[in-house]
Amino acid sequence: xxxxxxxxxxxxxFPLTAYVMFRSALGALANYLLLPAIPSVIVLYVLALRxxxxxxxxxxxxxxxxxxxxMAVAAPYLPLVDPNKPLxxxxxxxxxxxxxxxxxxSDMRGRDVLSRTVWGCQRVLVWGITATSVAYAVGAGCGLxxxxxxxxxxxxxxxxxNVLLSFPVMVLFIxxxxxxxxxxxxxxxxxxCSSAPVIMRIVRGLALDAKSRDYIQAAQTRGEHPLWIMLVxxxxxxxxxxxxxxxxxxxYTTVAITTLTFLGLGLQPPDPDWGLMIKEAATAALLWKYSxxxxxxxxxxxxxxxxFNLIADGLRExxxxx
Amino acid sequence: MGxxxxxxxxxxxxxxxxxxxxxxxxFDSDQFRxxxxxxxxxxxxxxxxxxxxxxxxLEKKGLNEPFLARYGRWLESVLHGDMGxxxxxxxxxxxxxxxxxxxxxxxxxxVFWIMIPVSLTLGVLAGMNTGSPLDRVISIxxxxxxxxxxxxxxxxxxxxxxxxLGWVPTKSAMADGWSFRxxxxxxxxxxxxxxxxxxRMTRAAMTEVMASQYIRTAVLKGLxxxxxxxxxxxxxxxxxxxxxxxxxxxxxxxxxxxVEVFFQYAGFGRMLFDAANFGDLQVLQAATLVAVCVxxxxxxxxxxxxxxxxxxxxFT
Numbered sequence: 001x002x003x004x005x006x007x008x009x010x011x012x013x014f015p016l017t018a019y020v021m022f023r024s025a026l027g028a029l030a031n032y033l034l035l036p037a038i039p040s041v042i043v044l045y046v047l048a049l050r051x052x053x054x055x056x057x058x059x060x061x062x063x064x065x066x067x068x069x070x071m072a073v074a075a076p077y078l079p080l081v082d083p084n085k086p087l088x089x090x091x092x093x094x095x096x097x098x099x100x101x102x103x104x105x106s107d108m109r110g111r112d113v114l115s116r117t118v119w120g121c122q123r124v125l126v127w128g129i130t131a132t133s134v135a136y137a138v139g140a141g142c143g144l145x146x147x148x149x150x151x152x153x154x155x156x157x158x159x160x161x162n163v164l165l166s167f168p169v170m171v172l173f174i175x176x177x178x179x180x181x182x183x184x185x186x187x188x189x190x191x192x193c194s195s196a197p198v199i200m201r202i203v204r205g206l207a208l209d210a211k212s213r214d215y216i217q218a219a220q221t222r223g224e225h226p227l228w229i230m231l232v233x234x235x236x237x238x239x240x241x242x243x244x245x246x247x248x249x250x251x252y253t254t255v256a257i258t259t260l261t262f263l264g265l266g267l268q269p270p271d272p273d274w275g276l277m278i279k280e281a282a283t284a285a286l287l288w289k290y291s292x293x294x295x296x297x298x299x300x301x302x303x304x305x306x307x308f309n310l311i312a313d314g315l316r317e318x319x320x321x322x
Numbered sequence: 323m324g325x326x327x328x329x330x331x332x333x334x335x336x337x338x339x340x341x342x343x344x345x346x347x348x349f350d351s352d353q354f355r356x357x358x359x360x361x362x363x364x365x366x367x368x369x370x371x372x373x374x375x376x377x378x379x380l381e382k383k384g385l386n387e388p389f390l391a392r393y394g395r396w397l398e399s400v401l402h403g404d405m406g407x408x409x410x411x412x413x414x415x416x417x418x419x420x421x422x423x424x425x426x427x428x429x430x431x432x433v434f435w436i437m438i439p440v441s442l443t444l445g446v447l448a449g450m451n452t453g454s455p456l457d458r459v460i461s462i463x464x465x466x467x468x469x470x471x472x473x474x475x476x477x478x479x480x481x482x483x484x485x486x487l488g489w490v491p492t493k494s495a496m497a498d499g500w501s502f503r504x505x506x507x508x509x510x511x512x513x514x515x516x517x518x519x520x521x522r523m524t525r526a527a528m529t530e531v532m533a534s535q536y537i538r539t540a541v542l543k544g545l546x547x548x549x550x551x552x553x554x555x556x557x558x559x560x561x562x563x564x565x566x567x568x569x570x571x572x573x574x575x576x577x578x579x580x581v582e583v584f585f586q587y588a589g590f591g592r593m594l595f596d597a598a599n600f601g602d603l604q605v606l607q608a609a610t611l612v613a614v615c616v617x618x619x620x621x622x623x624x625x626x627x628x629x630x631x632x633x634x635x636x637f638t
Contacts, residue, residue, distance in 0.1 A: 259473050
């Protein structure tokens with residue numbers, strides 16, 4: 001991860017998050033916000049292709065993820081109809097009405113399935129990545145403290161994580177979202193509660209291992225502040241396994257968000273979301289003729305998660321080879 | 323070995339105690355208490371609940387006592403098996419719990435009964451010859467089935483098997499009696515993911531064992547290949563998968579929520595979900611407690627199995 005990649009990720013990430021979470025507050029500016037992100041995605045994809053060319057698994061994975069990322073940032077500029085506008089209900093894929101081509105058909109309320117899929121990708125990706133990042137910030141922070149400082153810190157953090165891990169994930173989600181109410185921000189909290197303990201265990205193990213290495217002891221002898229040692233010396237040096245796990249975890253979080261929306265616990269309608277699309281089609285149009293309404297979002301979410309998993313597999317494979 | 327298990331049991335008890343305290347605190351929060359008051363007094367929402375009514379209700383229920391006293395009383399009744407009444411269905415929670423757990427138990431039984439032999443066999447076959455065509459096929463299929471989230475698997479299976487071919491009903495509510503045909507879709511949905519996962523883990527363990535020195539020695543000293551695999555490799559390769567099978571119990575409790583809600587199967591996951599949506603707090607609390615018990619118990623079983631199977635842990 002060099003600085004170029006970090007800048008590119010920031011160029012994609014901040015506008016996209018701002019666009020999805022605060023679109024109404026941004027006003028006219030929102031229309032231009034995502035323009036620089038489009039070339040950034042393409043450049044990032046080319047960079048990934050070049051540095052991962054020895055693993056076709058990672059290439060396939062990054063292609064799938066980049067495709068959806070591109071769809072997410074390009075959604076406002078693609079020639080798509082409004083995803084929430086009722087036009088013609090129950091139109092089969094490929095049908096043309098009012099001079100509009102419904103490539104993937106329309107759903108039971110007459111909304112374009114293709115448009116909803118592309119816009120839904122934006123919500124899934126933004127909330128998924130944000131939730132994973134927050135979980136990582138909390139989990140890695142606790143893991144570093146537990147592993148590096150040890151002692152009572154370790155006892156306390158480990159016990160807290162054991163308590164959280166004793167809840168089955170879905171039970172924890174239902175409990176947290178019922179207690180706090182159903183919104184995107186509470187999904188972040190729920191995901192953090194379930195993922196941070198696992199991340200904490202991983203980082204704790206890595207920190208314990210790295211603690212006795214020479215470079216850490218050198219830093220201690222120099223008299224560096226523990227915070228500096230943890231964040232600048234230790235964390236960057238154990239990033240390999242963390243990046244692999246982060247890629248896997250992005251997949252898990254995407255599953256969680258889609259599933260929660262399906263259960264009606266997550267992001268709220270009417271804005272499109274893959275889980276919501278499946279839920280609506282499964283309740284209102286459960287017939288062979290209309291199965292495209294469910295299949296399109298189901299395949300979309302599967303391909304995105306497959307992408308994350310393949311990136312993780314490829315990275316692990318490459319790290320073992322070195 | 324005994325020492326280790328005793329230590330784990332103590333740790334688990336401590337965790338259960340903390341979890342019960344945490345759960346009680348959550349369900350004792352004003353937010354949930356107000357919900358319960360509304361449900362019991364028959365109001366239309368938290369907003370319409372007057373402060374006087376609420377305080378009177380708290381007084382009547384004895385909810386104004388100090389926190390710890392109420393926690394003690396609650397813990398005592400739970401330990402006696404008294405989980406309260408369901409507000410929604412007006413029957414004892416323990417009856418409701420027994421019914422739904424039986425249904426989920428049937429589902430879980432078939433999942434394990436099919437998953438264990440199939441995935442262990444496939445995983446061992448793939449890990450025996452890493453890189454062979456068989457390994458490639460098994461690995462790719464396993465990656466695919468673990469990458470498709472269960473919500474998508476449920477959709478695809480419904481579309482193909484129920485809507486397209488019409489072999490099985492789309493929903494498994496089983497309104498007119500229990501039927502195996504209704505169980506097929508939820509069962510397959512659970513199996514596809516779980517088998518893929520266990521196959522990958524078994525393959526990884528088998529690959530590691532096959533690369534070890536003692537297997538090479540066994541092959542070089544001229545033992546028949548069958549014997550090397552069955553007597554030497556399997557014993558070590560299956561330790562991790564067996565512990566994972568126990569942990570699957572925990573995963574299954576999460577997975578059944580989605581699958582049972584999708585297929586409307588009257589099991590534990592659906593009961594938990596309905597209770598959460600309806601605000602049936604006694605049921606939600608009891609269900610959560612049971613879920614945590616099963617999860618913690620499965621962790622304990624998994625640890626015990628590891629200690630029991632792995633001589634390196636047993637004798638040190």
